[in-house]
Amino acid sequence: MTAAAHEAQSPHQDLHESTGVENRKLAMWAFLSSEFLFFGALITNYLLYSGRDFATGPKPSEIYDIPFTSVSSFVLLMSSLTMVLAHNALSRGDQGATRTWLLATAMLGSVFLAGQVFEFTEFITLENMTLATNPSASAFYVLTGFHGTHVAIGVIMLLSLFGLSKRMGGLTNRQFLNLELVGLYWHFVDIIWIVIFTVVYLLTAVPGAS
Amino acid sequence: MTTAAEKATTIFRRPRAETGFWSWITTVDHKRIGILYGYTAFIFFVIGGAEALLLRIHLASAESNVLSAADYNGLFTTHGLTMIFLVVMPMSAAFMNYLLPLMIGARDVAFPRLNALSYWIFLFGGIFLYSGLLFSAVAAPLGVVPGIPGNLDPSDARSFGALPDGGWFMYQPNAGQEFSPSLAIDFAALGLQILGIASLISAVNFIVTFFNLRAKGMRLLRVPVFIWMTVVVAFLLLFSLPIIAIALFMVTFDRQFGTLFFDATAGGDPILWQHLFWLFGHPEVYILILPAMGIVSEIIPVFSRKPLFGYAAVVFAGAGIAFLGFGVWAHHMFSSGITTVAQVGFGLTTMTIAIPTGVKIFNWMGTMWLGRLQLKTPMWFAIGFLTMFTIGGLSGVTHAVVPSDWQQTDTYYIVAHFHYVLFGGAIFGLFGGLYYWFPKISGRMMNDRLGKVHFWLWLLGFNMTFAPMHWLGLQGMIRRTWRYDPSLEAWNRIVSVGAFIIAIGLLVFIYNFRTSKRRGEIAGMDPWDARTLEWSIPNPTPAFNFAEVPIVHGLDEFWHQKYTEDKTGRPIRKPEADEQITRLEEIGLNPPEPVHLPNPSYFPVVMAMGLPLIAYGIIFHRSIAGKALIVLGVVIALAALIGWGSEPLEEAH
Amino acid sequence: MADEHDVAHPTPAQYVKIAIGLAVLTAIEVGLFYLNDAVQLGWINTAALLTLAFLKFAIVVGWYMHIRYEKAAVSRFFTFGFALAFSLYAVVLISFGVLAANR
Numbered sequence: 001m002t003a004a005a006h007e008a009q010s011p012h013q014d015l016h017e018s019t020g021v022e023n024r025k026l027a028m029w030a031f032l033s034s035e036f037l038f039f040g041a042l043i044t045n046y047l048l049y050s051g052r053d054f055a056t057g058p059k060p061s062e063i064y065d066i067p068f069t070s071v072s073s074f075v076l077l078m079s080s081l082t083m084v085l086a087h088n089a090l091s092r093g094d095q096g097a098t099r100t101w102l103l104a105t106a107m108l109g110s111v112f113l114a115g116q117v118f119e120f121t122e123f124i125t126l127e128n129m130t131l132a133t134n135p136s137a138s139a140f141y142v143l144t145g146f147h148g149t150h151v152a153i154g155v156i157m158l159l160s161l162f163g164l165s166k167r168m169g170g171l172t173n174r175q176f177l178n179l180e181l182v183g184l185y186w187h188f189v190d191i192i193w194i195v196i197f198t199v200v201y202l203l204t205a206v207p208g209a210s
Numbered sequence: 211m212t213t214a215a216e217k218a219t220t221i222f223r224r225p226r227a228e229t230g231f232w233s234w235i236t237t238v239d240h241k242r243i244g245i246l247y248g249y250t251a252f253i254f255f256v257i258g259g260a261e262a263l264l265l266r267i268h269l270a271s272a273e274s275n276v277l278s279a280a281d282y283n284g285l286f287t288t289h290g291l292t293m294i295f296l297v298v299m300p301m302s303a304a305f306m307n308y309l310l311p312l313m314i315g316a317r318d319v320a321f322p323r324l325n326a327l328s329y330w331i332f333l334f335g336g337i338f339l340y341s342g343l344l345f346s347a348v349a350a351p352l353g354v355v356p357g358i359p360g361n362l363d364p365s366d367a368r369s370f371g372a373l374p375d376g377g378w379f380m381y382q383p384n385a386g387q388e389f390s391p392s393l394a395i396d397f398a399a400l401g402l403q404i405l406g407i408a409s410l411i412s413a414v415n416f417i418v419t420f421f422n423l424r425a426k427g428m429r430l431l432r433v434p435v436f437i438w439m440t441v442v443v444a445f446l447l448l449f450s451l452p453i454i455a456i457a458l459f460m461v462t463f464d465r466q467f468g469t470l471f472f473d474a475t476a477g478g479d480p481i482l483w484q485h486l487f488w489l490f491g492h493p494e495v496y497i498l499i500l501p502a503m504g505i506v507s508e509i510i511p512v513f514s515r516k517p518l519f520g521y522a523a524v525v526f527a528g529a530g531i532a533f534l535g536f537g538v539w540a541h542h543m544f545s546s547g548i549t550t551v552a553q554v555g556f557g558l559t560t561m562t563i564a565i566p567t568g569v570k571i572f573n574w575m576g577t578m579w580l581g582r583l584q585l586k587t588p589m590w591f592a593i594g595f596l597t598m599f600t601i602g603g604l605s606g607v608t609h610a611v612v613p614s615d616w617q618q619t620d621t622y623y624i625v626a627h628f629h630y631v632l633f634g635g636a637i638f639g640l641f642g643g644l645y646y647w648f649p650k651i652s653g654r655m656m657n658d659r660l661g662k663v664h665f666w667l668w669l670l671g672f673n674m675t676f677a678p679m680h681w682l683g684l685q686g687m688i689r690r691t692w693r694y695d696p697s698l699e700a701w702n703r704i705v706s707v708g709a710f711i712i713a714i715g716l717l718v719f720i721y722n723f724r725t726s727k728r729r730g731e732i733a734g735m736d737p738w739d740a741r742t743l744e745w746s747i748p749n750p751t752p753a754f755n756f757a758e759v760p761i762v763h764g765l766d767e768f769w770h771q772k773y774t775e776d777k778t779g780r781p782i783r784k785p786e787a788d789e790q791i792t793r794l795e796e797i798g799l800n801p802p803e804p805v806h807l808p809n810p811s812y813f814p815v816v817m818a819m820g821l822p823l824i825a826y827g828i829i830f831h832r833s834i835a836g837k838a839l840i841v842l843g844v845v846i847a848l849a850a851l852i853g854w855g856s857e858p859l860e861e862a863h
Numbered sequence: 864m865a866d867e868h869d870v871a872h873p874t875p876a877q878y879v880k881i882a883i884g885l886a887v888l889t890a891i892e893v894g895l896f897y898l899n900d901a902v903q904l905g906w907i908n909t910a911a912l913l914t915l916a917f918l919k920f921a922i923v924v925g926w927y928m929h930i931r932y933e934k935a936a937v938s939r940f941f942t943f944g945f946a947l948a949f950s951l952y953a954v955v956l957i958s959f960g961v962l963a964a965n966r
Contacts, residue, residue, distance in 0.1 A: 015759045016316070017424040019936040023320045026418045029937045030448060033944025034410070038452035040948035041486060044955055045460070045471065051961050054477040070893045077889060077919075081882035084927045088875055131469050135478045138469035142459070187928045191920050198916035202892060203909060207900045421936060449947055485955045536951065540958070552958045 028181045032188045039192050042143040043199060046136070050204045054134035061136070061204040063127045065119065072115035073197040076151075079108035080190045087183050095170035098179075099162055105186065106158040109151050116148045140200070147196060150189045157182045224857070225810045236810035238322035241751055243329050244308030245651065248644075250333055251300035257340075258292035259716065261285050263709055266675075270706040272696040279692045284373030284394065286690055288340075291378050291398060294498065295405050296336045298636050302501035303332075303412060305643055306440045308651065310416060312744035312751065313434045315425025315760040320418040322808040323859065328412040330818030335404030338822040339374075342397025345829075346372040374398035377690065379491065380461065382472035382483040387465045393829060399461045400825040406451045406458075407821065413447035416440055425743070427762035431522060434742045438525045439504030442532045446493045446500075449536070454490035457483065466828060484546055488539035496535040498632055499599075500528060502639025503570060506592045509646050510574050512740045513589035514581030515781070517766060520573040527566035527573075534563050544612050545619045553612045560610035567603055571596065586738075587661030591642030594669055598634025602627055605680065620690075623683025629676045638668070641719070648723075649737045653750035654730030660722040667715030674708025735795045741769035748798040757801035806860055813854040820847030873926060881926050888919050 019026060050061050086101035120141070123129045129137050161179055165171045171179060225236035234242060265285055268276040277285065307325065311318050319325050347370055374394040376385030385395050420441040424433065460483075463469040470476040472483050511518045518524060540548055540556040574596055583589065605627040609615045618624055641664075648656045678701040683689075687698050694702070733749045746768045747756060764770055772787040784790075823843030830836030873881070892915050899908040925931045930938050 015426060016422060017426060017428055018422045019934055021422070021934050021937055023418050023422055026421060026936070027321070027414045029940050030414050030417050031410075033940045034448045034452050036452075036944040036948035037449050037951075038456060040952045041453050041456035041489075044952040045456075045482065047956055048479065048482060048959055048961055049477075052477060056476070066893070066896060070889070074886065074889055077885050078882060080885075080923055080927050081878060084878050085875055088872070088878065091872075131463070131467055134476060135470045135473070138463070138471055142463060142469065146459075184928055187923055190927075191923050194916055194919045194923065198892060198912050202896045202912055205896070207903075449944065479959075481959075485958070489951060489955070536947065548958055 022177060024177060024181060025184075028184050032184065035188065035192075039143075039147070039195075042139070042146060043196065046139040046143050046200055047204070049134075049136040049139045050200075052136070054136065056134050058127055058129050059134060059136040060123070060129065060140040062206050063123060063129060064201055064205045065122070066201065066205060068115070068119065069197065069201050072112050072119075073193060075108050075115070076112045076190055076193050079105050079112070080187050082108060083183050083186045087179060090171060090176055090179055095165060098171065099165050102158050102162045102165070102179075106155050106162065109155040109158065109186075113148060113151055113155070116144065116151075120144075143196070143200065147189070147192060150192070154182070154186050154189055157185070225812060233810065235815055236326075236812055238318075238326045238808050238810055238814070239753060240307050240311050240319050240322065240325055241651075241753075241755075243325050244304045244306075246329055247300045247307055247332070248304035250329075250336070251297050251304060254292050254296035254336060255301070256716075258289050258297055259713060261289040261292065263713060265289065266706040266709040268692075269694070269702050272694050272699045272702070277692075280372070280375065282692045283375035283690070287375050287377050287398075288373040291339065291374065291402070293632070294378060294494070295402060296339075298498045298632065298640070299405075299409065300332055301640050302443070302498070302636075303328075303409075305436070305501060305505065305640070305647070306412075306416060306443075309647070309744060310419055310437060310440055311423070312650075312747070312755060313437050313742055314420070314423060314428055315743050315756060315762065316419065316423040317755050317759070317805070318808060319415050320423055321415050323811050323814050323854065324411050324415050326811070326814035327818055328408045328415065330815045331408035331411070331821055332405060334818050334822045335401055335408060338404060338825055339397055339401030341822075342394045342401070343371055343373065345370065346393035346397060379487055380483075381487075382461065382464075382480045383474055383478070385461065386472055388473075396462065396465055396829045399458045399465070400828060403455060403458050403462075404821050404825060406455055409447050410451045413444040413451070416444040417448065420444070425760050425762050428767075431525070432762055432765045432767070433525075435507035435518065435521070435524055435528070436501070436504035439500045439507075439528050442528050443497050443500050446497050446532050446535065450490045450493035450497070453486055454494075457486035457490065460486075462828065466831065481543070481546055481548075484543050485539070488542045489536075491542065492539040493532070493535050495631075496532055498636050500532065502595060502636040502643075503528065505639045505643035505646070506574065506595050507570075508742065509588045509592040509642055510577050510596075511766075512646075512738050513584045513586060513592070514578045515584070516577055516581040517741070517769075518573065519576035519579075520569075521765060523569055524573050527569040530566040531563060531570075534559065534566070538563060541609060541615070544615045557610050557612050561607065564603065564607050564610075571600055571603075586645075587656065587658050587665060588642045588646035588738075590662060590665040591638050591645060594665060595635055595638040595642060598630055598638060598669075598672065602630025602632075602634055605630065618683060620688055621683035622679040622687045622689060625689055626676050626679035626683060629679070633676070634672060641668075646738070647744075648726070649733030649749050650744060651750060652727050652730070653733055654726055655733050655737060656726045656730060657722050660718055664715050664718045664722065667711055667718060671708045671711030671713075671715055675705050675712060676708075678702075678705050735791050736768075739772075741766040743768055746771070746794055746798075748795050752799060754801060754805035754807060757797050757799070757805070808859050811854070811857060813850045813857065817847050817850035817854065820844065820850065872929065872932060878926075881922060885919055885922060888915050888922075891915060 021029075050059060082101045082104040086098050086105060089095075089097035089101055131138055131141050161171065161175070161182060164175065225232060234246065237243065237246075264277065265282070268274050268282060307319070307329075310316075372392040372394040374380075374397065375392065376390050376395055376398075380395065380398065383389060420433075420437065460469070460471040464471050464473065464478075470478045472478045472480055474480055507518055507524055538556055538560045540552055541560045544553055544556075574592075605623070609618060609624075609627070645656050645661055648654070682698055682701050682705075685698060687694050735748060736745045737749070738745070743760060743762070744751075746760065760767070769781075771790060772784060773781040774784055776782050820843040823839050823846065825843075827836045827838070827840030827843060831840065892912055895904075895908060895911055895915075898904065904911075924941070930941060
């Protein structure tokens with residue numbers, strides 16, 4: 001890989017039996033693998049309740065705005081591209097391009113979040129679907145809300161990296177790993193949305209609703 | 211380390227103290243963190259034990275009024291929560307913290323500051339859970355019928371002093387807003403959430419330590435069994451905690467923000483709670499028992515003077531138990547109306563767990579077979595573990611038989627079963643570990659005579675307490691009951707007496723611990739003639755652990771430095787063994803080159819402080835003060851994060 | 864680290880091509896959704912959408928998260944977490960009869 005990544009390796013590594021994956025990176029992968037169980041539980045809640053009928057409506061599956069969600073899903077998907085380009089730029093040592101792509105990623109993430117705020121607002125004000133309308137609505141808001149929280153945390157981390165790079169005139173070898181970890185997290189949030197978009201939106205949306 | 215680290219500035223001056231109060235608050239040394247875990251867990255053990263004694267005083271007679279029904283509910287729930295989350299888990303964590311680096315030949319865990327963070331989050335989570343006592347009112351549970359014994363007298367309601375009262379499993383909607391209006395449930399739900407964060411962080415930390423920091427030559431099948439069990443437990447935590455996190459979030463959202471996940475009147479499904487809870491809850495059972503199994507696997511070979519019989523089988527059985535443990539959760543739900551197919555399926559998977567467990571039990575017996583047993587206190591506790599756990603395991607198998615389980619569900623038979631595995635198993639194992647590693651930690655020996663008194667008192671008291679519960683349960687005494695049929699009173703008296711014998715045994719332990727710590731015989735190097743790496747360094751362990759990072763050539767590395775085998779396979783002590791130990795002690799105390807250790811830090815404790823503040827804020831979020839607390843908590847945690855990020859792990863050197 | 868040199872990471876141009884691929888897959892998904900609105904495709908729709916989602920998932924994990932270029936330990940962790948979550952929750956949903964009832 002790059003010289004930067006080599007430097008980030010622990011200097012004591014030779015004294016140990018090791019997987020060869022840097023400690024913090026291994027920790028991030030372990031954490032992300034446990035997040036599958038986290039989001040899996042939320043998606044399960046949603047799938048359980050979306051198949052049921054309730055005395056009070058509407059259910060989210062009846063009021064989805066599929067074209068809108070498709071666009072915001074596309075935005076999040078493309079933010080993975082800008083993220084990987086930021087990673088690539090830094091591995092080539094191009095600090096300016098790194099900053100540009102970091103900022104672009106944060107921007108796309110913010111657009112996605114704004115879309116989510118808009119979606120929630122529409123559902124609450126126009127469609128009268130709140131957290132307390134029925135269990136399906138509860139499950140939808142809590143699932144997408146937790147995902148949104150993850151995106152928001154990602155945006156904050158991206159902006160911190162951007163700010164750090166701006167202040168220090170570039171990211172150091174040590175921080176290359178930080179960028180890589182933020183990237184892993186960001187892509188993970190994206191793949192969770194890939195699942196949510198298909199399973200929660202496309203597959204449960206009631207035909208003709210959108 | 212790197213230039214970036216050298217340039218970085220810190221907000222506060224770094225903590226410098228090496229002894230005294232602040233040195234403990236700011237420590238990032240895995241050994242000190244382990245000791246902190248141990249003491250904290252022990253204090254909670256005493257609290258949880260006192261709760262149990264109150265319960266047993268109440269249950270000594272069939273129509274007792276020692277406790278009100280509401281307080282009784284609160285005490286049995288809190289006893290369960292305390293013993294599981296604040297005693298057995300952290301006490302296991304104490305051993306894991308202390309021993310993981312020592313047994314794999316490392317200077318510390320992979321992330322020393324995260325390790326400190328775990329401890330402080332755990333401590334604050336425990337305090338938060340109990341602090342509900344100050345804020346939550348005792349209220350009459352809905353659904354009580356006035357005038358019938360066993361129901362709450364409305365005059366009993368108090369303005370504060372309530373403990374969570376929904377059982378440790380917090381079944382919904384019973385633990386929902388309507389039937390458990392007291393805030394205590396909110397404290398329990400958020401407190402467990404905080405404790406879960408602590409465990410998740412340690413799990414990641416231990417996994418990385420295990421995979422990346424083993425001494426050169428310590429291949430996977432040369433790792434001591436206790437460390438294997440540590441990493442298996444870490445994986446169990448890693449994959450089961452997110453599930454309970456979601457489940458607890460759902461409870462909190464239901465109670466605080468009006469969601470309807472478990473509100474049966476609005477279409478919510480209480481069975482969903484049971485699935486999510488037991489998806490976590492059953493792996494949790496193995497989280498509690500596997501560390502004790504690991505400890506016993508270390509003790510038995512040392513005191514049998516033989517290598518562990520079938521080392522690889524024991525390791526794989528442990529991993530197998532953990533893996534299967536994810537596939538049996540619905541056996542807790544046989545009486546909840548799940549489909550017949552599910553009942554058969556989960557009955558079968560549950561029975562298969564007996565196979566790896568049996569493998570372990572037979573391997574421990576095989577280790578003792580023809581061994582030269584040295585019946586010191588740790589070995590007695592290991593034997594106690596082996597026998598009592600086997601009884602508990604066998605009664606567990608009876609739960610796999612569905613019709614039989616229907617009879618046993620919610621009776622004292624279940625209470626007997628899980629106390630046999632968690633007290634007879636986990637606690638006996640953990641105390642065995644305490645006696646075994648006490649010299650490692652303190653440099654002194656525990657008094658062996660008093661230790662044996664402790665053991666026999668416990669064995670007697672334990673069986674008096676929990677064995678009669680089997681037949682009480684089979685005669686129909688239901689769990690969590692405030693009143694019971696007077697015909698069952700005689701056995702209940704015996705149970706209550708047994709509980710006090712356990713308490714006396716614990717007093718003996720406390721006396722022994724205190725005096726041995728001050729005046730115990732000096733342990734010196736290798737007091738047990740042990741097998742694993744942690745004994746190849748001086749007692750008590752020097753701050754830097756290993757003066758020279760060891761190179762490992764095989765399983766039971768330290769043993770092979772001391773012993774060789776004759777033609778019949780009998781161990782023969784090498785003539786130079788004593789010399790070797792003296793040399794090890796000398797090197798161990800005087801490292802040939804200076805060792806750089808991670809510096810202490812304020813930030814873990816500060817960051818941990820943010821979490822309970824946020825949790826208080828969520829509970830009181832309807833008021834301005836609550837909202838302010840959330841903001842304050844977030845600000846504190848973020849400030850600590852920034853400080854943490856700008857402070858290098860080790861000062862430039 | 865040595866074996867990481869053996870496989871070169873994608874170039875920016877290749878990353879863009881991958882992104883175009885992802886976008887196309889998403890477009891197919893949405894198209895399929897509307898097709899299903901017009902003519903009920905039943906289980907074919909479900910199977911096709913899940914396959915497409917899984918493809919996108921695998922592409923992002925494989926190339927953007929570089930799991931193809933990582934040590935085996937990493938992919939084992941990740942695959943295990945995913946497989947565990949998938950199977951546990953599938954059993955839960957099956958036991959509720961959800962997967963059978965869902966279109």
